Amino acid sequence: MYARKEKTLEQTFSKIIRRWLWFLVLAAMVAGTVAYVFSMNSINFYEAKVRLLVGPGINSPNPDVTALRAGGQLMQTYAELAVTGPFLQSLIDELNLGISPEELGRKIEVKSNQETQILNIRVLDPDANRAIEIANAAAQALVRLSPSGQEGSATQLENQMSTQARNIEQTIANTEARINDLEAQLQAFGGEESSADNGNQASQELSEAEARLDKYEADLQVATDGKTQSLINEEILLNLIASSSVRIEQLRADHNATSDVKIQLLLMDQITQEINHLSDLQKVLLDTRRLFIGLPLDEFIANTEASIAQLQVDFQNTRSSDEQRLLLERIAQEESRLAEAQRTADERKGMILDRVAKERSRLSITEQVRVEKQQIIIDQLTEERTRLSDARQSLALLYDLLQKTPTNQVKIVEPATTSYQLVSQTRLKVLIAGIAGMILALVIVLGLEFLDDSVKSAEDMMTTSGLPLLGSISRHKALQGSGSELLVVQALPESLAAENYRQLSAKFIPLVKVKGTNGRKNLEHPDSPEDRPGHSNGYHTLKSILITSPELIDKTDTVPANLGVVLAQTGPKVILVDANLHLPSITHLLGLDDRKGLADYLTGSAKSFNKTTLVEWSSGLSILPAGSALIHPFELLVSTKMSDLIKQLKDQADVVLIVAPPFLAYAESHMLVSRVDGVLIVAQKGMTRRKMFVETAEKLRSLDAHLIGAILDQNRPARFSVQFRRIGLEALVKIASLRTRFQRSPNDSTASANQ
Numbered sequence: 001m002y003a004r005k006e007k008t009l010e011q012t013f014s015k016i017i018r019r020w021l022w023f024l025v026l027a028a029m030v031a032g033t034v035a036y037v038f039s040m041n042s043i044n045f046y047e048a049k050v051r052l053l054v055g056p057g058i059n060s061p062n063p064d065v066t067a068l069r070a071g072g073q074l075m076q077t078y079a080e081l082a083v084t085g086p087f088l089q090s091l092i093d094e095l096n097l098g099i100s101p102e103e104l105g106r107k108i109e110v111k112s113n114q115e116t117q118i119l120n121i122r123v124l125d126p127d128a129n130r131a132i133e134i135a136n137a138a139a140q141a142l143v144r145l146s147p148s149g150q151e152g153s154a155t156q157l158e159n160q161m162s163t164q165a166r167n168i169e170q171t172i173a174n175t176e177a178r179i180n181d182l183e184a185q186l187q188a189f190g191g192e193e194s195s196a197d198n199g200n201q202a203s204q205e206l207s208e209a210e211a212r213l214d215k216y217e218a219d220l221q222v223a224t225d226g227k228t229q230s231l232i233n234e235e236i237l238l239n240l241i242a243s244s245s246v247r248i249e250q251l252r253a254d255h256n257a258t259s260d261v262k263i264q265l266l267l268m269d270q271i272t273q274e275i276n277h278l279s280d281l282q283k284v285l286l287d288t289r290r291l292f293i294g295l296p297l298d299e300f301i302a303n304t305e306a307s308i309a310q311l312q313v314d315f316q317n318t319r320s321s322d323e324q325r326l327l328l329e330r331i332a333q334e335e336s337r338l339a340e341a342q343r344t345a346d347e348r349k350g351m352i353l354d355r356v357a358k359e360r361s362r363l364s365i366t367e368q369v370r371v372e373k374q375q376i377i378i379d380q381l382t383e384e385r386t387r388l389s390d391a392r393q394s395l396a397l398l399y400d401l402l403q404k405t406p407t408n409q410v411k412i413v414e415p416a417t418t419s420y421q422l423v424s425q426t427r428l429k430v431l432i433a434g435i436a437g438m439i440l441a442l443v444i445v446l447g448l449e450f451l452d453d454s455v456k457s458a459e460d461m462m463t464t465s466g467l468p469l470l471g472s473i474s475r476h477k478a479l480q481g482s483g484s485e486l487l488v489v490q491a492l493p494e495s496l497a498a499e500n501y502r503q504l505s506a507k508f509i510p511l512v513k514v515k516g517t518n519g520r521k522n523l524e525h526p527d528s529p530e531d532r533p534g535h536s537n538g539y540h541t542l543k544s545i546l547i548t549s550p551e552l553i554d555k556t557d558t559v560p561a562n563l564g565v566v567l568a569q570t571g572p573k574v575i576l577v578d579a580n581l582h583l584p585s586i587t588h589l590l591g592l593d594d595r596k597g598l599a600d601y602l603t604g605s606a607k608s609f610n611k612t613t614l615v616e617w618s619s620g621l622s623i624l625p626a627g628s629a630l631i632h633p634f635e636l637l638v639s640t641k642m643s644d645l646i647k648q649l650k651d652q653a654d655v656v657l658i659v660a661p662p663f664l665a666y667a668e669s670h671m672l673v674s675r676v677d678g679v680l681i682v683a684q685k686g687m688t689r690r691k692m693f694v695e696t697a698e699k700l701r702s703l704d705a706h707l708i709g710a711i712l713d714q715n716r717p718a719r720f721s722v723q724f725r726r727i728g729l730e731a732l733v734k735i736a737s738l739r740t741r742f743q744r745s746p747n748d749s750t751a752s753a754n755q
């Protein structure tokens with residue numbers, strides 16, 4: 001189930017990426033272009049470098065190692081001094097830079113190399129000459145501060161050395177505390193001197209554990225009957241589970257007791273492995289306790305053996321060949337079941353042997369971890385002792401320098417003579433901006449998809465509404481023209497969408513049953529008398545079908561038109577009625593705006609319907625347009641004359657398809673539901689909102705409508721035209737309302753005059 005959900009999520013994400021790929025690429029291109037423009041317009045920086053030698057360096061014919069180490073410490077002091085506020089302010093005053101010390105500090109970078117005792121000063125500035133001036137001025141200022149310079153400040157240098165000495169003293173205190181902690185941890189193993197004794201003790205414990213495992217294996221091999229085998233199996237597994245639990249608690253206690261990261265990681269990995277091992281043991285225990293055909297395995301084997309023995313005795317005592325044959329068959333069946341049970345017992349025994357082998361491996365791994373943990377502590381202790389020794393030596397050297405006030409020098413080895421323009425990172429910036437733009441676009445896309453409440457698939461529609469899906473119409477290219485040129489089943493009969501309509505017809509026909517009655521054809525839907533009372537023959541007649549959609553924005557007029565053509569091609573006589581008097585989409589689609597139709601009949605005085613009003617569209621298909629007198633739609637569609645018209649049309653045709661106004665937009669659709677034999681809901685992918693679709697289905701159920709099912713039309717306008725279509729439809733509704741009001745005014749005036 002989880003794999004199916006992951007696959008569905010992958011498919012959904014893949015569809016979203018394919019649908020919005022153009023937007024993702026466009027966002028990456030725009031972000032990259034903006035980054036490129038900014039990079040090209042950014043300020044170019046120049047780099048100037050100065051190198052200084054700190055300490056005795058090469059001037060001493062016999063350099064002392066102690067003096068070199070002291071020089072390294074001094075170099076770090078000079079590096080920190082070069083970025084202090086007073087030092088930077090002196091450079092600003094000297095060069096008349098007119099900037100703050102913070103700004104100058106961002107331009108200067110000082111790096112020290114204690115191995116070579118070379119101090120590097122790097123300056124970045126938009127002006128090439130100014131970068132050189134700042135670098136040389138900083139180097140000369142450091143030379144002046146040193147004792148080798150004419151204006152060196154011994155007090156500042158001594159303060160810096162004193163601060164560094166205090167830092168080393170703190171480091172020594174922390175290192176000593178760490179050494180004490182490591183020695184305490186090592187003492188828990190018996191100390192460094194008694195590690196051999198601990199090893200012997202651990203080996204003895206390991207041998208005892210392996211002896212227990214050998215006994216378990218021997219007990220498993222010597223067990224004869226099923227009852228003994230089951231008891232041994234459970235006893236071994238319980239002992240292994242207890243041992244594993246004890247090891248887990250011990251490992252957790254060791255993990256909580258230590259603060260060393262390496263040991264914690266080592267113990268955490270061991271805890272995880274041990275928990276997995278314990279879980280496997282518990283699963284094997286549950287498996288050995290699982291019943292076999294309703295009984296414990298050992299009891300089932302004993303009962304089966306007893307049954308076979310009894311059947312064999314009965315076979316020996318009977319003389320009838322038929323009874324002997326039956327007894328032989330039963331014996332064969334019982335022996336087969338016994339063999340299967342014994343195989344299961346052997347499998348369980350094998351699983352336990354495998355667990356015992358893994359327990360043996362776990363013991364070896366535990367011992368290895370113990371040795372490794374001890375070695376880590378010893379290595380860390382050695383490292384900390386070395387660090388402590390080095391720190392004490394450095395502290396002694398600093399104290400010696402402070403007491404003896406040794407000479408030190410700072411010399412410029414390589415002054416800044418030229419500056420170099422930094423290599424532009426335009427490509428890297430464009431790449432990073434493009435990736436960031438694509439990620440931002442992806443977040444926006446996922447947000448839009450999450451906020452989109454429209455029906456996106458047939459599965460989505462069925463899941464939310466609970467309606468059966470009669471068919472899904474694939475997307476096809478936009479059709480141009482008028483009349484039959486706009487019907488895909490006639491304009492593109494070889495297309496996949498046309499085939500979907502034919503498949504829909506093939507799926508629709510099995511829902512109805514053609515029954516001959518005096519040479520007539522009745523389309524009837526098989527149904528139970530309990531579900532549809534009043535039909536004792538067990539069928540619910542489907543001669544009139546109401547086709548509607550939830551909202552105004554749903555452009556579903558092509559579905560009933562194409563469905564009517566396909567149904568007529570299968571044989572029945574079909575009449576397609578455009579009862580959407582607010583927005584007669586079928587009439588407009590088929591180019592019948594100038595023809596009289598439904599509204600003209602309902603507003604007229606004729607009691608019987610004239611067949612000449614029907615438009616013969618194709619063989620077997622007639623169209624009843626909306627007509628031209630589109631006033632008072634509600635009064636017309638809920639009138640008794642409309643009800644009589646439906647009955648007359650049902651007498652003239654086998655199937656009457658009535659295209660009603662959007663169900664949630666106009667009340668007359670609610671009234672028409674009770675006058676037809678079935679209701680069909682059409683939804684449009686990406687347009688019909690899921691909430692509105694579900695509300696339509698629920699209201700139809702509350703009206704006790706016979707819901708045949710739903711059809712999903714996957715053809716929709718471009719995503720960005722959805723809002724424009726919604727606004728346009730609302731405008732058309734307002735225009736139709738105003739036209740109805742103006743047409744009603746003369747009639748109201750005439751009625752008042754007559755009164």
